[in-house]
Amino acid sequence: MARTLDAATRKALEERLRFYGELGLTEFYRRPVDPSLIVECESEPIDDAVISIAPHTVAEVVEEPRPETSVQEDQTIPPRKPFPAAPQVAAAVPPADRVSALRLIREDVGDCTRCALHTGRTKIVFGDGSAQARLMFVGEGPGADEDAQGIPFVGRAGQLLNNMIAAMGLKREEVYIANVVMCRPPGNRTPEPAEANTCSQFLFRQIDVVRPEVLVALGATAATYLLGQRQPLAGLRGRVHGFRETKLIVTYHPAFLLRDPRQKKEAWADLQIAMHELGLKAPPRA
Numbered sequence: 193m194a195r196t197l198d199a200a201t202r203k204a205l206e207e208r209l210r211f212y213g214e215l216g217l218t219e220f221y222r223r224p225v226d227p228s229l230i231v232e233c234e235s236e237p238i239d240d241a242v243i244s245i246a247p248h249t250v251a252e253v254v255e256e257p258r259p260e261t262s263v264q265e266d267q268t269i270p271p272r273k274p275f276p277a278a279p280q281v282a283a284a285v286p287p288a289d290r291v292s293a294l295r296l297i298r299e300d301v302g303d304c305t306r307c308a309l310h311t312g313r314t315k316i317v318f319g320d321g322s323a324q325a326r327l328m329f330v331g332e333g334p335g336a337d338e339d340a341q342g343i344p345f346v347g348r349a350g351q352l353l354n355n356m357i358a359a360m361g362l363k364r365e366e367v368y369i370a371n372v373v374m375c376r377p378p379g380n381r382t383p384e385p386a387e388a389n390t391c392s393q394f395l396f397r398q399i400d401v402v403r404p405e406v407l408v409a410l411g412a413t414a415a416t417y418l419l420g421q422r423q424p425l426a427g428l429r430g431r432v433h434g435f436r437e438t439k440l441i442v443t444y445h446p447a448f449l450l451r452d453p454r455q456k457k458e459a460w461a462d463l464q465i466a467m468h469e470l471g472l473k474a475p476p477r478a
């Protein structure tokens with residue numbers, strides 16, 4: 193007889209899947225099981241063949257042959273179709289005009305209904321910070337605090353990001369912070385490809401205006417849409433990539449670091465790469 197997942201178990205399972213997603217582990221194959229042991233969900237059924245949490249698996253995963261193996265046994269993610277390329281880089285905006293250029297992008301966003309995420313949002317969370325920042329952080333999307341305030345990274349993860357920025361010897365108002373999507377996904381789920389591809393066009397325009405010297409992708413979703421391909425996060429960290437004309441460093445999302453503080457050391461190593469590229473030295477510890 194089939195069992196039913198209670199809400200707490202389902203939430204814990206979703207959080208664990210998201211946790212693995214931050215690590216770049218994005219597909220989970222279920223071994224054949226006794227039908228009597230199959231667990232049913234209270235709401236949407238889970239696909240029998242694959243539980244996919246990555247932002248890019250819709251319609252793409254099904255084309256792959258699926259080995260009957262657990263992700264622990266097979267860490268290799270097969271190649272995927274390329275994602276839509278970021279639009280051509282726009283002409284440089286003079287520093288004095290960047291604030292007004294960003295304002296124009298915000299006006300273009302308007303009361304946006306271009307993707308399904310608009311239905312659940314309270315506020316659109318546009319990028320925030322210096323229009324002339326040398327360093328820009330890109331996260332995944334707003335959470336509850338951001339949705340309420342309309343400002344990126346203001347919750348607990350935002351506090352940690354502030355600490356990370358301070359550790360680099362910078363002030364938050366000296367950097368620019370944005371997300372792949374500007375509306376909060378329901379239940380803080382990972383944005384769907386259609387949502388991320390639609391909204392990231394505004395992200396790319398902000399990057400074109402600010403022209404940071406270094407971009408830091410916070411987490412797998414930001415890395416995926418900035419690089420235009422999906423790879424395990426572990427394989428992307430620790431080196432310098434490129435987003436068009438900008439150096440790109442990939443590290444963990446602060447929300448992930450809150451769940452697993454042991455990885456802060458790794459994140460700090462990534463930020464030191466960014467600091468090296470910017471010619472920054474860490475301030476002495478107080």
Ligand code: SF4
Nearest residue numbers: 304307310374375391
């Ligand atoms: S997430 Fe972006 S594209 Fe989608 S409705 Fe919000 S602002 Fe528009």
